[in-house]
Amino acid sequence: MPVNKDPKPPRSRTIANLVLWVATGLLLLNIAFTGFSGSQTAKEPYSMFIHRVQDQEVLKASVGQDEIRYQVKTTDGQPGEIYTTTPIFDLQLPQLLEDNGVEFAALPPPKGQWIGSLLSWVIPPLIFIAVWRFFLTRNGGGPQGALSIGKSKAKVYVEGEAGKITFEDVAGVEEAKAELVEIVDFLKTPKRFTDLGAKIPKGVLLVGPPGTGKTLMAKAVAGEAGVPFFSISGSEFVELFVGVGSSRVRDLFEQAKKQAPCIIFIDELDAIGKSRSSSSFYGGNDEREQTLNQLLTELDGFDASDTTVIVLAATNRPETLDPALLRPGRFDRQVLVDRPDLKGRQAILAIHAKEVKLADDVDLQQIATRTPGFAGADLANLVNEAALLAARRGHTQVQQADFSEAIERLVAGLEKKSRVLSDKEKEIVAYHEVGHALVGSVMPGTDRVEKISIIPRGMAALGYTLQLPTEDRFLRDEAELKGQIATLLGGRSAEELIFGNITTGASNDLQRATDLAEQMVTSYGMSQVLGPLAYDRAQRNMFLDNGMGNARRPISEDTAKAIDTEVKTLVEAGHQRALDILQTNRSLLESLAQQLLESEVIEGDSLREQLKQVMLPEAPLDLEGVPPAAVTTV
Known part of the structure; x- marks a missing residue:
């Protein structure tokens, strides 16, 4: 909890009260003279x-x-x-x-008129000053209780408070934890390092995707070291008035030096630390630039007595930070707090599962296997969602089925049972989803098909095919990417094969397939015609998926035409491959679609046994042996 060590009222508040009392007294005096004169x-x-x-x-x-x-x-x-x-x-x-x-x-x-005239000039300014001081006391605020607009708004956590966080409360980021253990040693025994002539680092930058536990890691460092922990967001430095941000930076570091050894944690550092070469800065009078300059000055201003003040900062946009922040002597250490792997997810689930009552059938390893790419916050939300579902169903313990349903809710969205489809639409959706499942079950490197459903979920999905990985994958080869394109086009291919027509239901599939094919050509160099070249120059944010594509290098008209042709060839090849597989397994396609129309959901062992019957066509389409001239024709 935040600490306020000064029980006495702040001086600014006392002055404001005094001004209010004086103004009130003068106003009453004026009324007395004007009301009772004569x-x-x-x-x-x-x-x-x-x-x-x-x-x-x-x-x-x-x-x-x-x-x-x-x-x-x-x-x-x-x-x-x-x-x-x-x-x-x-x-x-x-x-x-x-x-x-x-x-x-x-x-x-009249008697006393001169007093009334004097008070008419004095009372309004006094009232204005009192109101101004009052609003300053409300806008300001700091850990020591000195309320002022130029004071730091950092919250202070000290040893011995309830809810202390240590490294035992953090899991899934063992490499980052090992790197920060050294920071704890710096804070506990700085003399052991300074005696050898080593310089204790001043700044450590925690980078990683949102929800991976960067703030939690910083609190764990403070909890392990047993030192005060100043926590503030980068946006809290910046106000409407120019100069307030730099004043708050100075006040924050002054308070930290008085309580050294301690930790200053600045969350969302990019709010004040963006590169000054960016177009958002127009000169030295910019408030954020002044705040950044003051922060750089304070980082350089530690003397020998300040070596046990360490600044931790967190951001998920490290590419936007000013180079002056990242140079040696400032935030010269960058610790990656990434999404956890399989073992890390299991450890995180075990920590959060301590707070709920689990049934005997709950398998945390299986849940961790089915949640690749989930960050720590996602897993905490998953456990809570499963507990809410169990309570809603009247269970006394959280069961494995509750976790399975919670995963689907987080991945695909809520079930929309109130969205009623016509019989014709249900039939189209059923064949569409079974087409995805049949093609995906035989493609190399694709995730295992766990469930097919024609119950609408989320905002737009009328049905879905749930594929869950059996292991963490970090690399994909060309054959696997082509298999993903074919799987994405399996639904559209099933509609063509059965109904001889296509619907708007495959719009998202087409978008994803085209994007993947374009990345293969322009980013991964997987083109026989264009060769091992990357045509994308600017990289998107490494942790935030903002949906914006990479900026393409300047290319000639012929190259642009060749890229379009290659993308079209890859997508059409995946489409034809999906058609061949579905034509070969048409009887199984119709059988599964009819089962799906009756039960609305097919999952588990029954689904896996039927998907084992899928056969590959005798002569599948293979573009690797096609001459380049034929591939590039439109």
């Missing part, structure tokens, strides 16, 4: 005053800009009651008073 008199309408003057009942009058005070005569001509009235602009009033024998003069200024 004697109390009866008030009459201005028309009555004019009638009294014309009837010669007024003895004397004092005329002011805001008030007329006059005294009437008694019946024997002696001075009587005093009245007041609010004047109306009238140039004839002095002549009227003189004609009727009224003694008149200007009204003297």
Whole structure:
């Protein structure tokens, strides 16, 4: 939990309260002077005053800009009651008073008027200052309780607090953990390194995809070392006012130096650390650039007494960072926190499974095998989703079936049982999905087919074929990629074969198949005509899939035409290969499709036994022996 060691109210808040009290007192004083100045008199309408003057009942009058005070005569001509009235602009009033024998003069200024005038100038600025100070105290905030807009917003975690995190709470990233163990040694026994003349690193950059546990790793380092942990996001440095970010950087490092040894953790470093050569910066007055410059200065400013202050930072966009941040002496160590492998996923599942009640049939190794590419956050979400499903079904323990359903929900989306398809649409979807399954079951390097369903899922899927890997794969050869293209086109090929027509259901399959074929030609050099050349120059983000393709190198018109022809050839070859396989196994295609229409779902051993009957065509299409001239013809 965040720590606030100063129980006394901040000085800025005390000043704001004092200003408010002074302004209130002066305002009350002004009311007192203006409200009780002068004697109390009866008030009459201005028309009555004019009638009294014309009837010669007024003895004397004092005329002011805001008030007329006059005294009437008694019946024997002696001075009587005093009245007041609010004047109306009238140039004839002095002549009227003189004609009727009224003694008149200007009204003297009321007592305390000078105080009211003074307060009218003093009170508004005091109120403005008080309100301004109040908003500053709300916008600011720091771990020591000094609330100010220029103060750091970092949260501080110290040893002994509840929820302490150690390396035992982190799994699946053993290489990164081993690298950070050295940082813990630096913090615990810095003298052992400095005695040898070694310089303790100042900055460590954790890079990796979202959800892999970069923040968790930083907290584990602080928990293992038993030192204070300052946590702040890069976006919290930047405010509307120029100079606030650099001020917060200075304040953060000043607080850290006072509590050394300690760790400063800056999450999403790219929020302030983007390259200054980027088009987003237009000069030295940019707020983010000033904040970055101050951070660079602070990293260089550690002296011998500050060597036990280590800065950890995390980002999933390391390619956007300024080179000055990554040079030796600053963030010179980069630790990759990548997605876990099979063993790592099993260890992560074991950690999160401690919080739920598992049935005896739960096999964490099988679940880990079926979740390739899942990060730590994905696996935590999977365990929680399985627990929610078990509770919804009334189970007292989380079963293996709950985990299987949770995996499908995360991969394919929620079931849309309310989406009713017509009989004709169901038949088309059934043949489409069985076509994927039959082709995918015999293609080299493809994942094992686990389930076929015509129950709609997600936003657009009317059915799906679930393929799950049996092992982690990091490389794919040319034959396997061609097999993936054929599998993607298996659904469309089944529609052509059975109905002699095609539908819009294969749009996503065509998109993925074309993208894969283009990557084979332009990125992987898998083209007999174009040779081992890469035509993609700019690489996309290594951790974030933003859906944007790579920028292509400048190429000639002939080369562009050759690329298009090669892509078309690869896709058409996969299409023909899928047609050949389905034609050879047409009876099995129709049999499985009818079963799917009756049960809506085919999975498990029954599906695998039937897919073992799939036969390859006697003369499958093979483009490797086709002459290049024939391949490139459109």
